[in-house]
Amino acid sequence: MTSTFARHLVYVLRDNPVTVVAFGLFLVLVVLGLFGPLLAPYDPLATQAALALQPPNASHWFGTDHLGRDVLSRVIVAARLDLLISVCAVTLSFALGSSLGAVAGFYGGIADRVIGRVADTIMAFPLFVLAMGIVAALGNTVENIVYATAIINLPFYARVARAEVAIRRQAGFVDAARLAGNGELRLLALHIFPNTLPPMMVQVSLNMGWAILNAAGLSFIGLGVRPPTPEWGIMVAEGATYIISGEWWLALFPGAALMLAVFCFNLLGDGLRDLIDPRKRT
Amino acid sequence: MAAALLAVDRLSVSFRTRSGVVKALEEVSFAVGRGEMVGLVGESGSGKSVSAYAVMGIQDPAARITGGTMHYSGVDLTAASERDLQDLRGCEMSMIFQSPRTALNPIRTIGRQIADVLLRHSGATTRTARDKAVEALAQVRITDPARRYGAYPFELSGGMCQRVMIAMALACDPQLLILDEPTTGLDVTTQAAIMDLVQELCRARNMGALLITHDLHMAADYCDRLVVMHAGHVVESAAVATLLSNPRHPYTAGLIAATPAPDRGLEAITSIPGSLPDLRGTLPPCRYRQRCTRALPACDLPGLAMTELDTGHLVKCRNPL
Amino acid sequence: MATRSRLGLVARRLAGAIPSIIGVVVVTFVLTRALPGDPAAYFAGAAADAESIEAVRHQLGLDRSLPEQFVGYVVALAQGDLGTSVSSGRPVTIELAERLPASIELTGLGLLFALMVAIPLGVLAATRPNSWVDHLCRVVVTAGVSLPTFFSGLFLVYVFYYLLGWAPSPLGRLDFIYLPPPQVTGFYTVDALLAGDTETFFAALRQLVLPALTLGLFALAPIARMTRGSMIQVLSGDFVRTARAMGLRRRTVLITYALRNALLPVITTLGMVFSFLLGSNVLVEKVFSWPGVGSWAIEGLIASDYAAVQGFVLTMAMLFIAVNLAIDVLYTLIDPRLGMDG
Secondary structure, three states: OHHHHHHHHHHHHHHOHHHHHHHHHHHHHHHHHHHHHHHOOOOOOOOOHHHOOOOOOOOOOOOEOOOOOEHHHHHHHHHHHHHHHHHHHHHHHHHHHHHHHHHHHHHOHHHHHHHHHHHHHHHOOOHHHHHHHHHHHHOOOHHHHHHHHHHHHHHHHHHHHHHHHHHHHOOHHHHHHHHOOOOHHHHHHHHHHHHHHHHHHHHHHHHHHHHHHHHHHHHHOOOOOOOOOOOHHHHHHHHHHHHOOOOOHHHHHHHHHHHHHHHHHHHHHHHHHHHHOHHHOO | OOOEEEEEEEEEEEEEEOOEEEEEEEEEEEEEEOOOEEEEEOOOOOOHHHHHHHHHOOOOOOEEEEEEEEEEOOEEOOOOOHHHHHHHEOOOEEEEOOOHHHHOOOOOOHHHHHHHHHHHHOOOOHHHHHHHHHHHHHHOOOOOHHHHOOOOHHHOOHHHHHHHHHHHHHOOOOOEEEEEOOOOOOOHHHHHHHHHHHHHHHHHHOOEEEEEEOOHHHHHHHOOEEEEEEOOEEEEEEEHHHHHHOOOOHHHHHHHHOOOOOOOOHHHOOOOOOOOOOOEOOOOOOOOHHHOOOOOHHHHOOOOOOEEEEOOEEEOOOOOO | OHHHHHHHHHHHHHHHHHHHHHHHHHHHHHHHHOOOOOHHHHHHOOOOOHHHHHHHHHHHOOOOOHHHHHHHHHHHHHOOOOOEOOOOOOEHHHHHHHHHHHHHHHHHHHHHHHHHHHHHHHHHHHHOOOOHHHHHHHHHHHHHHHOOHHHHHHHHHHHHHHHOOOOOOOOOOOOOOOOOOOOOOOOHHHHHHHOOOHHHHHHHHHHHHHHHHHHHHHHHHHHHHHHHHHHHHHHOOHHHHHHHHOOOOHHHHHHHHHHHHHHHHHHHHHHHHHHHHHHHHHHHHHHOOOOOHHHHHHHHHHOOOHHHHHHHHHHHHHHHHHHHHHHHHHHHHHOOOOOOOO
8 A cells, every 4th residue: 555655656756757846846945934034144124225226146146125125035034924824824724614615515404505605605706806805804914814815715625625525425434434333523523534635635735826826916915914024925016116117136036936936836736636636637 | 252342451550658569459451342241359458449440540649550551442541641531531431439429529419410521521512411411310210300400419319329420421422331339338129220220221332341349249140251359469250150150269269158149048158268468568479378278389489370271261370179 | 499498597597696696795794894893984994083983884874783784785785886985085886987997908808818828729738748839838837827917917017118118118008198089988999999099099909918918827827727628538539539530620620529519618617717817907907007996996905995995896796796607608508418408
């Protein structure tokens, strides 16, 4: 069993070196998130008016911004906040969405209909627009960005969990566990739910990128994160003004960092999907 | 035997796959004459359909013809361009498939689909194509063909869809008809009706037909000659009566013994041991070697070829029955 | 017979949108009235004093019970009343109606561009597996969904405006030297053509190209991915093999037989694509200073103009429901298999 999985892993990785690259990128992101402030060459908040708007050079690899702050340091330090927002949001929607979906799939009936209706209602909104509305209603703070991102991702988890649980509800191993005297809730929590985790993990990975994009988009339009806090979305927004006068580095580097992070999670998600379900390859 | 309409000579086809080259056909030869129905029989995976697809030139992109020739009334199909083959298909030689309901375009009316073929080959105009298509539907005894013209495949039964397929295949009066398991997926009663219809139409038009089936019984009922395939080889070919009464290849004998017949009880049915060999890598000269009870040491020697044991009775075996 | 059941199915689709509409109305109501804090203070804006807050409270009926408020809210909505914008003092409905054409023109062109590139790309990738087109398609698909729209927009501005000088400055729908065409549809390009003013038409089009391209690049990925996948599946289908066996021309097989079938699932994904488009539209409007509903909503967000944001969210949701409905109806009309037994 383990060896077949390992062989399959090797097969998938050899067939798809891109996944290996994505995994490497993922490790880089984790390191930046954990040790970012230690790795940054300068203080990301220190302004130096004399050094404003310097193009990339030997001492400032990514150049400096309009206040003379080191762009590289800001990009590095921002990783923690960006990842934290999206990890929190995804964790929230995973926990809530998958339990709701599991309950809907397992019990069916009224619970299923109510939960399904809630998910459908969320999906009836253009999701980013709904997130804007939620932040407006709850108040313009970073926590509320997390909640908004969590809410708009909820239906995806609920749907996957519902489908996976519903398939397994009548499976042989579940009947066996039921006959062995397990209660319904215990059955769901200990026997069915763990089996739905692989497809859920694919969803998590694909969702992470989308969550990062959403959170950065919200801060790009001026919600949540306030200057001078380094965050990729807001840095791109600040750099946007300078693009038309040719100072590209202000927006490019945080934008590229954002793109790479999203790219990394999307590739990982695709790789994971191949690993878990080779039939769904595209 | 009439002059061969279709002559396949030592055809070899291989597939390139992720896990290696599959030698799906090796030196396959058979012929179909005008007015005759030839049955291509064997287990699934023996290469019957691959042979038919190669003749039609619609094989999988991964398939490659590695040797041999195919001639259709003197035209070399292996050398013909895709354009020339397209002109032949549906016009000179046609094919009908199994599972007729999925073999028709689900979102186009059956009449339009027949008209598409007519417009492509017969020089019909949009206006005449409709009438001709209705006529083609009438020929396969579809009641109220003018109304059925506007029906979608999902509105018709499987047997009805197969009639539509036959109408489409015969719309341009082809000389050769290939039938790829035409009754698979149909009710038993419909099966006979479809086969009777095909036989009748083929006879009336003096067409050559190649019937691909794993059902030895059906082949025996409708065919003039049988070609038995096993693992990409033709192992035996003869007239129906000869082959059934006097099989010379152990595999053919096994196949007959494994087919239920009215004059034998079910207990008399025996299965053939083993399964088709893996067609990747190097293979022994006789691909039935591992399953054969009559194998000799000589069977491993190279140079095994079809030998004519009687007039028109060819066998590929070193130790025939 | 078929026609009647088809009409019935369309009617059922229309009825199926009602729960979504109710859901959207309830959610927007909850978002604005039933949250912690004082909604009256929100609606009155940041600069309001106690007296004007009380005035707003009474005007919105916030001193009544929640069910009463909900009824009042629905009645106002039915009359097209979305409240008054604090920052401009004008009715939200009018402000939205003025800006909506700009956003729709942009989104529509973006979607059109995406469809025109993504479908051929998906088809070519499906017919030539592992060719350069296929690899290009794969890169576009993965990169496309990873690209933050605001970033790709800025990148295009840098390249085409700053470096190459091909595009006009990214400031709005029309360069200031031109006058907007007389309003008929509200779409500058269409109105300019209607007025026979080709110069203004091209000026408006030039302004549109980059933002529409930005939106299109984003929408391209899911459409191309779906087209490719669906096309591969259809091409391996039995009926395509039949069409080939009948000697139909490659074009006929590919377009009439395969593509028409392959597009059915693509049409259903368009709904999701549109959801993304309406969201990215907000970001793109900000990047290009596009005077549409998105940039207006951003201003409202920053200025705590509550009614504006709420009106925007509601309008976008209704637009999205309408688009989904149109897609459903279109699908029902195209696929003959629906409406017979469903």
